[in-house]
Each structure stands twice: as structure tokens, then as C-alpha cells.
Amino acid sequence: MYSKPKSAYVHIPFCTQICYYCDFSKVFIQNQPVDAYLEALIKEFNDYYQIKELRTLYIGGGTPTAISAEQLDYLLSNLSKNLNLDMLEEFTIEANPGDLTPDKIAVLEKSAVNRVSLGVQTFNDKHLKQIGRGHNEAQIYESIDSLKQAGFNNISIDLIYALPNQTMADVRENVAKALALDIPHLSLYSLILEHHTVFMNKMRRGRLHLPTEDLEAEMFEYIIKELENNGFEHYEISNFTKPGFESRHNLMYWDNVEYFGCGAGASGYLGGVRYRNRGPIQHYLKAIKESGHARFQEEKLSQSEKMEEELFLGLRKKSGVSIKNFEEKFGLPLQEVYGSALHDLEASGLVVMDEDRLRMTKKGLFLGDTVAEKFILE
Ligand code: SF4
The missing domain is CATH 1.10.10.920 (Arc Repressor Mutant, subunit A)
Known part of the structure; x- marks a missing residue:
């Protein structure tokens, strides 16, 4: 039916805290039917019978590491069970520093995951609090050290710049600390104000002080220059890599190639159709139970x-x-x-x-x- 896509995105919509800027498809994990969700997700994934020979697999969120070590083990082993692992070049999981406990790292270590993308956002404890993140600076270093000790060398971090009250000096400090981690991939995004977020509310009430557009451009320029001076290639608007560590999964998106998208609220692109799955967990569970898929917004592209x-x-x-x-x-x-x-x-x-x-x-x-x-x- 489809022209054999070689990539899949899998969505875990749970988080242990809700950040003030976030409009992703996610819910607070407490009291959520996580086991039932994972079971439905594996069913959806396996129902795409063509998913056998993937080049890239990406688990994003939400926060995939918000689930327990046992649940993570269930997810990772079932996702890779029917895959030809010799073909799988890149298997990424997104993680948050505060969630990466030793038992979860042990699960990652024995799985087929070979790339970890860590949501750092900033190293500044005060700013981390102000944007509603659940981790602190010390936990970033602990997570990176533990991942390296577990044998992961393909590690990426996300950072956000143009945060409220952030200065050029703060950005310089963040970039220096990111470089000191000695990891091969960095993603840097400017803060975008989205509807229905705490930040948008604050902005409307005049209580959010964002850097000016000129300062934001200056920050972006500094980031590019400093990272290029330190051996990183600016290979995509927001992404920087040491030679050979480009995100193969994300390159697939920018190459406009088709892919499977599984999970509540996930998007996919198959057979010339861009689709989105049902977002609310209960709607997703019901759809998978009844029809094996949860696609509901489908757009055939001209x-x-x-x-x-x-x-x-x-x-x-x-x-x-x-x-x-x-x-x-x-x-x-x-x-x-x-x-x-x-x-x-x-x-x-x-x-x-x-x-x-x-x-x-x-x-x-x-x-x-x-x-x-x-x-x-x-
Ligand atoms: S930014 Fe990430 S961790 Fe924070 S609420 Fe959004 S999905 Fe969850």
C-alpha cells in the first residue's frame, strides 16, 4: 500500500511536569493509563506490517523517560522485537535529565537505542525554574556522565535561547557549558510563544519580559559563530553537529520523505497523505481497539x-x-x-x-x- 518508508516516529505523551512554554501533545503522567497506552502503541506499530526494515526510529514526547523502568523496557523491547536490527542505523530516544534514574539507564543500555536526545534547555537553575522545567544543572551533568558510562557516545542536547530575562552573557555561558559536555550534537531553538501556554498568558498580562528581536538575532549569530569555531557544522537552521553525527531521522523530515507516525497526537506521512492521530489518550485507546489505527486528520497532498x-x-x-x-x-x-x-x-x-x-x-x-x-x- 505504501512506498515502504524507512523511518518511524513513536510518541509518548506523558510528562512529569508541564513546562510553561510547551504546546506539544502531552499530559501530566499521574493517574494516566500508561500500561494500556503502551500496549495500544505496540499494537498500532505492529499493525503497520511494513515496519520491519527501518533505517531510523525516534521516540519523542512528551517525555519518553517519564514512564517507569519496567514500562520503558516493555516499550523498547517490543518496538525492536520484529525489526531487522542490522538495518536500523539510528534509534533515538528523547529524555529529560531529571528522569534518567540508574534503572532506566540500565534499560537503555541493554536496548537497541543508540542515540539519546536530552532536553536540557538551559544550564541556569534560575531560568530552569522560570520556564517550569523539573531538573537542575547538576542533574544535567549526572545524566550525561551516566549515559557516557553506559556506552552512549551519540548524545544530543536541546537548548532554548531568547528566554525571558535572558541576556547575551547568559547565552555565552550556556554555549560554553554545552561545549564542555563534549558531545557531538546540539539543537538550539529560540523560544516561540505558543497559544494556550502559561507563557502566552503571562505575555498577555504584560508579565513576560522577552529579549528584543535584535538581541535574539545577536544571540543566534553568536551561537553559530561560537559553535562553528569549536568544530560543529551548522547543518540545519537549529542543528549543529560534529562530523558524522547529524540526526539521520530529522534529516529524513527535511528531505521530505514519508514515515510512519505512531501514538496519541503523532503525525505521519504515508502514501502521499499527511495524517495526525487522535490526541486525547482515551480517544486514541478507543480508536486502536476498534480499528487498529488512530488516524483522523488525513490530508492528501497535491x-x-x-x-x-x-x-x-x-x-x-x-x-x-x-x-x-x-x-x-x-x-x-x-x-x-x-x-x-x-x-x-x-x-x-x-x-x-x-x-x-x-x-x-x-x-x-x-x-x-x-x-x-x-x-x-x-
Ligand atoms: S517541553 Fe517536553 S517536558 Fe516540558 S511539558 Fe513539553 S513535552 Fe513535557
């Missing part, structure tokens, strides 16, 4: 939408979009579809093109949305 996505997503990467690939995929030359937009963007110094690739310039990276808008087809 050719134009697919071409737009190819550029929106592909241009996030430093390597940009392959012009040859575009023509092979869509049967139309890039120039024919986007001639005038490309001309305008090149003239404004936002993109560059050579024989095979279209890329964003540094200036384009800072104005990503302006570039993306130009590729919307009527």
Missing part, C-alpha cells in the same frame, strides 16, 4: 503542496535542495516551477544556486519565513 514542502523543508538544511532530485521527483524542472521566485530571492541575496543545489545564504537563514513564503504556489 503536487503543488508537495513541491512547496520540498523547498520549505529542504532549505532548512545547509546542503539545501538538489535541483536534479526535484526534477526527478516531480517531473518538472525547478526553474520552470519557481523561476521568478528564485530570481527575486537570488537578487535579494537570500538564496544561492549552483549546478546542482539551491541553498539559503546566511542572510536567508535569519529570514527563513520570508524565503519560505516565496515558494507558495497559487
Whole structure:
């Protein structure tokens, strides 16, 4: 039925605390039917009978490490049970520093997981409190040390900049502390205010003091320069890697490739259809029980939408979009579809093109949305 996707995303929607900026699909873990959820999730995963030969598998959340060590063991062993592990290049799990107890690390160690993405956000204890995180700076170091001791060398951390009251000095300190961890991958996102979050409420009441846009741009510029000076490649707008440690799973998204999405509120892309699963846990459980899947928002993409996505997503990467690939995929030359937009963007110094690739310039990276808008087809 599908063109054999080689990647899967699995969603664990539970958290041990709810952060003030977060609009992800998640619930507070207490009193949730976690065992029933994991059972339904494995059923959904296995019902995609084509899931046997994955290249990448990614467990995100919520917080996958919010569940108990036994539950984690059940999840990881059942997900990999029917997989050809020789084919599985990357198996990532997201984790929060406060949750990584020794018994959970022992479960990770004996599993097929080979990459851990840790939600650090900032090293500053005061800021961690202000954004509603449940961990502190000391726990970050403990988690990284324990993971390294358990043999994980492919570790990534997420950091957020442009936090309320954050200064340039705070950003410098965060970057220095991140570099000192001696890990091969870093993701740095600027804070985005989302609806229905504590932060949006505070903002409306005038009680959130965010850095100005100029300061935010200055922070981003500093981060890029400092990380590049320390051997990291800025391979995607928000992502930095030491050679060979790019997130293969995330590259799959930016290459606009199809993938399975499992779990409450998870998104997937199969057979030209982008879909979203039911979010509320009880609705998800009922749907899996009754029909083996929980897809409810399905959108069949038109050719134009697919071409737009190819550029929106592909241009996030430093390597940009392959012009040859575009023509092979869509049967139309890039120039024919986007001639005038490309001309305008090149003239404004936002993109560059050579024989095979279209890329964003540094200036384009800072104005990503302006570039993306130009590729919307009527
Ligand atoms: S940011 Fe992560 S840990 Fe915090 S509430 Fe959202 S999903 Fe949970």
C-alpha cells in the first residue's frame, strides 16, 4: 500500500511536569493509563506490517523517560522485537535529565537505542525554574556522565535561547557549558510563544519580559559563530553537529520523505497523505481497539503542496535542495516551477544556486519565513 518508508516516529505523551512554554501533545503522567497506552502503541506499530526494515526510529514526547523502568523496557523491547536490527542505523530516544534514574539507564543500555536526545534547555537553575522545567544543572551533568558510562557516545542536547530575562552573557555561558559536555550534537531553538501556554498568558498580562528581536538575532549569530569555531557544522537552521553525527531521522523530515507516525497526537506521512492521530489518550485507546489505527486528520497532498514542502523543508538544511532530485521527483524542472521566485530571492541575496543545489545564504537563514513564503504556489 505504501512506498515502504524507512523511518518511524513513536510518541509518548506523558510528562512529569508541564513546562510553561510547551504546546506539544502531552499530559501530566499521574493517574494516566500508561500500561494500556503502551500496549495500544505496540499494537498500532505492529499493525503497520511494513515496519520491519527501518533505517531510523525516534521516540519523542512528551517525555519518553517519564514512564517507569519496567514500562520503558516493555516499550523498547517490543518496538525492536520484529525489526531487522542490522538495518536500523539510528534509534533515538528523547529524555529529560531529571528522569534518567540508574534503572532506566540500565534499560537503555541493554536496548537497541543508540542515540539519546536530552532536553536540557538551559544550564541556569534560575531560568530552569522560570520556564517550569523539573531538573537542575547538576542533574544535567549526572545524566550525561551516566549515559557516557553506559556506552552512549551519540548524545544530543536541546537548548532554548531568547528566554525571558535572558541576556547575551547568559547565552555565552550556556554555549560554553554545552561545549564542555563534549558531545557531538546540539539543537538550539529560540523560544516561540505558543497559544494556550502559561507563557502566552503571562505575555498577555504584560508579565513576560522577552529579549528584543535584535538581541535574539545577536544571540543566534553568536551561537553559530561560537559553535562553528569549536568544530560543529551548522547543518540545519537549529542543528549543529560534529562530523558524522547529524540526526539521520530529522534529516529524513527535511528531505521530505514519508514515515510512519505512531501514538496519541503523532503525525505521519504515508502514501502521499499527511495524517495526525487522535490526541486525547482515551480517544486514541478507543480508536486502536476498534480499528487498529488512530488516524483522523488525513490530508492528501497535491503536487503543488508537495513541491512547496520540498523547498520549505529542504532549505532548512545547509546542503539545501538538489535541483536534479526535484526534477526527478516531480517531473518538472525547478526553474520552470519557481523561476521568478528564485530570481527575486537570488537578487535579494537570500538564496544561492549552483549546478546542482539551491541553498539559503546566511542572510536567508535569519529570514527563513520570508524565503519560505516565496515558494507558495497559487
Ligand atoms: S517541553 Fe517536553 S517536558 Fe516540558 S511539558 Fe513539553 S513535552 Fe513535557
